[in-house]
Amino acid sequence: MRIWLLARVHLGTVAVLFVLTLSACLLVAGLPRAMQASYDEALRRSLTAAPAVQADLTVAVESGSREEDLRERAQFDSRARLWREIVPAELRPLTTAPGHMNAKTTLTPMTGTGGQTYLNLGWLSDADRRVDWVQGRAPGAPNTMRYEGETIPVFEAGIVEEAQREMDLKVGQTKIVGENDYAAVKIVGVFRAKDPGDRYWSHNSDILHVTKLQPPGGLDFEKHTTALISDAGLTALSGEGRHLTYRWILPLDTGAVGALAAPGLQAAVTEFDRVVGLQSTSTASPYHVETGLPNLLDGFLTGLFTAQTVMYLVLGGLLAVALGVIVLAVQLLADRLDHPLTLARARGGSLGQVAGAAAALTGLAVVPGAAAGYALSYLVPGPVLPIVHAGPVIVVLVAVGFAAVRLALLHRTPLHSRRDDVAAGRASAKRITLEVLVVVLALAGAYLLRARGLSASAGQDPFLLVVPVALTVAAALVTLRCYPYPLRLLVRLASRGRAAVPFLGLTRAARARSASVLPVLILLPALAVSVFAAVVGDGISGTQRLASWQQVGAPIRMTSEIEIPADALERVRGTAGVEQVVLAQTGRVQVGYAAERAEAIAVDVAQWRSLLGDAPIDLPALSDGGALVSPELRGRGTLEIGWQARLKLATRGVISSVPGFYTQGKFMVVPLSVQIRPAVNTLLIKGDASVSELARLVPSATVESQEGALRAIQDDPLTSTVRWTLVVVTGALAAYALIAVVLSLVIGSSERARAVSFLRTLGLSERQAQRLTVLEILPMILLTALVGLGLGLGLPSALGPGVDLSSYAGDLPVGDYSLDPFLPSALAAGLAAVAVLGAYAHTVISRRRSLGAVLRVGDLS
Structure with a gap:
């Protein structure tokens, strides 16, 4: 059979099939690549944003005796080489960057301070490349001295500038540390980090900063810092009399991590910890791996699984609808081939030849389309997943297979005949x-x-x-x-009227056979998935806005660790774009006279409520002399707190969170007027002022805006991927739904035109023919649209806890699946408009036919 001739005769149908196949394969192969690329970027951002001490791999061991001490750098180097040799294959490409080693003591009290000041000792393998000495000199070799009748080691050490200020340490001082196994620390220099923002210092923050801790039940803070010693100092550093830990840090190359490898990385970390433990020489202090990588991956995979679930739902629906539309186009092509294939069978053509011709002609359209879509998908950045290869193959197999099977079943016997003008039999x-x-x-x-x-x-x-x-x-x-039952009721009502068009149109719609209405039912999953995507996207958007307000608590929030000067307040008020400024003071207060503490904010709540305006958050009113307390402080009646002075405040209400400040624990909101002299350290600002300009006016303050917080939530790779994928899928499904309506009209055009032509011979006018066509096709389209819209609106609630979208909405649960009525109205109106336009187009085409020719063709059937 001459396939090229058939293709030229039916060029329009072949072109439609080509375009549909190309678009379907591009979407099926391209969207997963883009999604996976965003998943990879999300994981990299997650690991990069996490402190290095959590993301990196650290091998650690505690020394408990002189036999376990490491006294030379060479001992550290040999173990560092061992750790890299035994790293599992999954982790090896991620740990190629050079690491470093350290040795540190912990909880080393400074003698005579009553356990309030701790001066630990630390060694860094690359300290010479990480710090600059701004006072004194770098530490040298240790020596000894006599103390309380004993000879103790004297470590030369350097301290960071912050420790010099906070702990009143000076160059040249010698401090005794320890409670029974004493040692001396001689301060010989003060250093400053060359790059304080380097991720390296996450592992050594105790060396770079002074840590303040409040012990349980205590009112005063302990101060901890770690002084830096030299390589030579290792010879005298022992774990026999103090807490000493050796560490080897293997930095993680976050740029080489992929989301597909994330589950395997968790198992690899566990295996690495097991293998490292086997290298232990002591059961009392075995080697072990310290890392927060599994927990980071757990948090990421939780969000990833939800994203993948939503994506599988919408992409699966998109693939199903795309295949359905392609099948409709194949059916249209098969209908065009019905007459020549019938003649071929009547002249002795085999069933295989008929099916082969249909498959070949279909393949001539879909194979180039699939190849073009597959090739275009490589323009989309991202890894190549199995679905990228499998998707176009599935599309081709379904299209070619449907064409071959349908025509093979249709032409099982030569000169087949069928009746399309009777109602279908009962199921x-x-x-x-x-x-x-x-x-x-x-x-x-x-x-x-x-x-x-x-x-x-x-x-x-x-x-x-x-x-x-x-x-x-x-x-x-x-x-x-x-659907036929309500139509039959309408038919009964129409039969009582004088007009014939409503009765004939509704009758034909009610008697439509299942095979003829199945193409229209492609609209159902198309509308359901597109509305589901729109509902989910709208729910995410609304919750993101709520989360941004809860994170900031105002259009703009300015917070400072110290009091904001009065002149700075006036400059802020005079800044362009500032409409209103609410003063507040935050701090940690003493509850009662014991060691119990709570977070507190003093603010004029009425002004704050006025500043919020129509924001999606609110605060309960608060009268003077009272306090709003967290659930953990409820039921205590009048609270007495220590904050500048002793205050007694009656509990006026319970509040679960304070937007922008507190979400858990013990906290309270009190009127600003209860303070004797408010030390304002927080400003709540309304307006569209420049955040950078406000930050410049008050250098000690941190400035955040609600719009900035919203952008940060929306710009997260996983969140943005979910949102734009939902938008793309919604648009694609809407287009496919309209195409399905057009194809269903075209598929039945011949039969519809024949019926209208017969009725035209009986006196049916052109206007009546148009109304008849609309009444025949519109009920099924509208009913399917309503069911699809209802299913799409109900799917989020039906899935319930199965789809947790909080990862994409600032960690707030997405539960308000409300939808702007514009979308369903637009979809229904669009489908109705296409149906009406199709009806007019068919009547125009039917009008061009010769009624005599139609009658003769009808006589033959």
Whole structure:
């Protein structure tokens, strides 16, 4: 059979099939690549944003005796080489960067301070490249001295500038440390980090800063710092009399991490810890791995699994709808081939030749389209996943297979004949039972998913992926079975009228056979998934806005660790764009007379409420002399707190959180007027002033804006991927829905035109023919649209706890799935408009036919 001739004759249909295949393969192959690239970027950002001490791998061991001490750098180097040799293969590409080693003591009290000041000793393998000495000199070799009748080691050490200020240490001083096993520390220099912002210092923050800790039950803070010693100091540093830990840090190359490898990395870290432990020479202090990488990966994978679940749902629906539209186009092509293939069968053509010709012609359209879409997908950045290769193959196989099977079944016998003008027969009991079973299982699955939530096992929950598909199939079956009944009621009402068009149009719609309405049911999953995507996207957007307000608590918030001067306040008030400024003071207050502490903010709540305006957050009113307290402080009646002075405040209400400040623990909100002299360190600002300008006016303050917090939430790679994918899928499905309506109109155009032509011979006018066509096709389209919209609106609630989108909304649960009515109205109006335009187009085409020719063709059938 001459395939090229058939392709030239049916060039329009072949071109439509080519374009549909190209777009479907581009979406199916390109979207997963873009999504995976964003997943990789999200993981890299997550690991980069985390402190290096959590993301990196650290091998540590405690020394408890002189036999376990490491006295030379060479001993550290040999173990460093060993750790890199035994790193699992999954981690090896990520640990290629050079690391460093350190030795530190902890909880080394300064003698005579009553346990309030701790001066630890620390050695860094690369201190010469990390610090600059701004006073004195670098430490040298240790020596000894006599103290309380004993000879003790004297370590030469350097301290950071912050320790010099906070702990009143000076160059030249010698401090005794320890409680029984004494040692002396001679301060010989003061250093400053060359790059304080380097991730390196995350592992050594105790050397770079003074740590203040409040012991349980204590009112005063302990101060801890670590002084830097030289390589030579290792010879005298022992774990026999103090807490000494050796560490080897293997930095993680966050730029080489991929989301696909994340689950394997968790197992690799566990294996590395096991292998490292086998190298231990002492059971009392074995080698072990210190890292927060598994926890970081757990948090990322939690958000990733949710993102993948949503993506699987919408992309699965997109693929199903795309395949359905392609099948419609193949059906249109098959209808065009019906007459020549019937002649071929009548002249002795075999069934294989007929099926082969249909498959070849379909392949001539879909194979180049699939290849073009597959090639264009490589323009999308991202890793190549199996679906990138499998998606176009599936599209081609479905299209070619449907064409071959459909025409093979249609032309089983030569000169086949069929009647399209009668109602379909009743379905068998088995079929009805099967359909009822599908509906019951779908409803039961939705109920169980809400009742049991997600599976506790890691990875995707198959139950979550099956339930939406089952609900869609159930809705389609119910629609197919039930739509004729309301139409028949309308037919009865129309039969009582004098006009023939409503009766004829509704009758033809009610008697449409299942095979003829199935193409239109592609609209159901298309609308359901697109509305689901729109609902989820709208819910995420609303919750993101709420989260940004809860994070900041005002349009702009300025916080400072010290009091903001009065002249700075006036400059802020005079800044362009500032409309209102609310003063506040934050601090940690003593509750009662014991060691109990609570966070507090003193503010004029009425002014704060006025500043918020129509923001999605609110605060309860607060009268003077009272306080709003957290749930942990409820039920105490009048509270007495220590803050500048002793204050007695009656509890006026319980508040679960203070937007922009406190979300858990013990906290309270008090009126600013209760302070004798408010030490304002926080400003709540309304307006569109420049954040950078405000930060310049008050250098000691940190300035945050609600808009900046919202952008930070929205710019997260996972969040932005979910949102733009939902937008793309919504647009694609809307387009596919409209194409499905057009194709369904074109597929039935010949039969519809023949029927209209017959009626035209009986006196039917052109205007009546147009109304007849609209009444025939519009009921099914509108009913399917309503069911699809209802299913899409109900899917988020039906899935319930199975889709936790808090990772994309500032860690707030997304529960308000409200939808702007514009989208369903636009979709319904668009579909109705296409249907009406299609009806007019068909009547125009039918008008061009010769009625005599139609009658003769009808006589032959």
